[in-house]
Amino acid sequence: MGTPSGFEWSERKDGSVVITHHGQVATVLRGRRATDFVEDAESGDDQELMARVTGNYRHGNERTARNHPRNR
Secondary structure, three states: OOOOOOEEEEEEEOOOOOEEEEOOOEEEEOOOOHHHHHHHHOOOOOOHHHHHHHOOOOEEEEEHHHHHHHOO
């Protein structure tokens, strides 16, 4: 499986964190989740962390799903 990419995050003045994926807002974190995210993102792999927070995982079945007759 590939590594997550295309995520960006920014912190607002009110302390909330906006996570975008390829330019579209994926989620907004507020309160304790936002502060925990900022601490973790600054100390580790932020792309993997943002994929985990937004729920945007690769499941390994993308190729078989694309070739399914229903999806043609």
